[in-house]
Amino acid sequence: MKKYILTLLSLTTIMTPSTGFAQEQQSAESMIDAAIANGDTEAVDAIAKYANSEAVTAKVEAYKADLAAKEAAEIAERNEAGFFSNWEGTGELGAFQSGGNTTSVGVTAGVKLTKESERWRFKFNALADYQRTNGSTTREQGVVTLEPNYKFNDRLYAFGLVQYERDRFQGFSSRYTLSGGLGYKLINTDAMQLEAKAGPAWRKTDLVGGGSNSRIAGLAAVNYAWKVSPAITFNQDLSAYVQSGNSSYNSLSALNAKLGDKLTARLSYQVDHETNPPAGLEKTDTFSRATLIFGF
Known part of the structure; x- marks a missing residue:
C-alpha cells in the first residue's frame, strides 16, 4: 500500500x-x-x-x-447504558452427533451475548442439545452461563461466574456453579487472543438417581482464538473443575468459516469428562456439531 x-x-x-x-x-x-x-x-x-x-x-x-x-x-x-441495553450477540442452530453415554444425532441450538463498557464486560452463553426417538427422549443436555468481568486494564480482569447445567444421560438432573477469580489476556492482537483464568468455585449437583452433593472446587480455564485468514477462525476452549469426589474436564475445538457479514458456518468437537460419574455411566461424552451462526 x-x-x-x-x-x-x-x-x-x-x-x-x-x-x-x-x-x-x-x-x-x-x-x-x-x-x-x-x-x-x-x-x-x-x-x-x-x-x-x-x-x-x-x-x-x-x-x-x-x-x-x-x-x-x-x-x-x-x-x-442500562444493564439490558447495548447487548450484541449471535444465535446458533444445527445438528449434533454424540458418543459415550448415548450415541445419537439430534438438534443443537444456542445463543451468545456480550455487553461491554470501559470497565465492565458481561458474557451470556446458552447451548442445548435435544433428540427424541420413537417417542422417547434420547438426548437432553443444556448449559446456561452468565459471566461478568471487571477490567483493571486491557489484559487483567476479575470475573464472576454463575452456571446452570442439565445432562440426565451424564447422571445429573441439574448442576449449579458459582465461581470467581482473576483472568489475564496473555496474547491480545487482532490475529490471535489467548487468555487464562482461575479461581475457587462452589458446585451443587442433583443426581438423577436421587440425592445431591455440594463441593468446593478449583476452576481453571483457557480460551484461545486464532484468525487464520479474514474468513477463517479457529477456537480452542479448555476448562477444569477439580474437586473431591468428581472432577469435570471440558474441551471444545471449533473451526469457523465466515459466509457473510452476519452468517458463519461452524464445525466443532466437544469432549466432556467426569472422573467419577454415577455407577453404570461412561466417564467421557463427545459431541460433534455442524451449525450456522447468525449475528445480530
Whole structure:
C-alpha cells in the first residue's frame, strides 16, 4: 500500500516537471478524499506520511478528530447504558452427533451475548442439545452461563461466574456453579487472543438417581482464538473443575468459516469428562456439531 501510494505521488512529478508539484498535491488530495470516504485509516496514514501538503494534513487532522469524537461518544454511550441495553450477540442452530453415554444425532441450538463498557464486560452463553426417538427422549443436555468481568486494564480482569447445567444421560438432573477469580489476556492482537483464568468455585449437583452433593472446587480455564485468514477462525476452549469426589474436564475445538457479514458456518468437537460419574455411566461424552451462526 505504501509503495503504491508513493509511486502515484512520484509519477506526476516525473512525467510533467513544470507542473508536477501542483499535480502531485491534487493527486494526494484526491487519494486522501477517497481513503477518508472508504474509512481506510491505514491508507490515510500512508498518504499523510508521503504527501507534503498543508491541505492533506488539515484533512487528516479533521478525519482523526472525527474518529476520536465518535469513539468517545460510543464509549460514553456504553458506559451510561442500562444493564439490558447495548447487548450484541449471535444465535446458533444445527445438528449434533454424540458418543459415550448415548450415541445419537439430534438438534443443537444456542445463543451468545456480550455487553461491554470501559470497565465492565458481561458474557451470556446458552447451548442445548435435544433428540427424541420413537417417542422417547434420547438426548437432553443444556448449559446456561452468565459471566461478568471487571477490567483493571486491557489484559487483567476479575470475573464472576454463575452456571446452570442439565445432562440426565451424564447422571445429573441439574448442576449449579458459582465461581470467581482473576483472568489475564496473555496474547491480545487482532490475529490471535489467548487468555487464562482461575479461581475457587462452589458446585451443587442433583443426581438423577436421587440425592445431591455440594463441593468446593478449583476452576481453571483457557480460551484461545486464532484468525487464520479474514474468513477463517479457529477456537480452542479448555476448562477444569477439580474437586473431591468428581472432577469435570471440558474441551471444545471449533473451526469457523465466515459466509457473510452476519452468517458463519461452524464445525466443532466437544469432549466432556467426569472422573467419577454415577455407577453404570461412561466417564467421557463427545459431541460433534455442524451449525450456522447468525449475528445480530
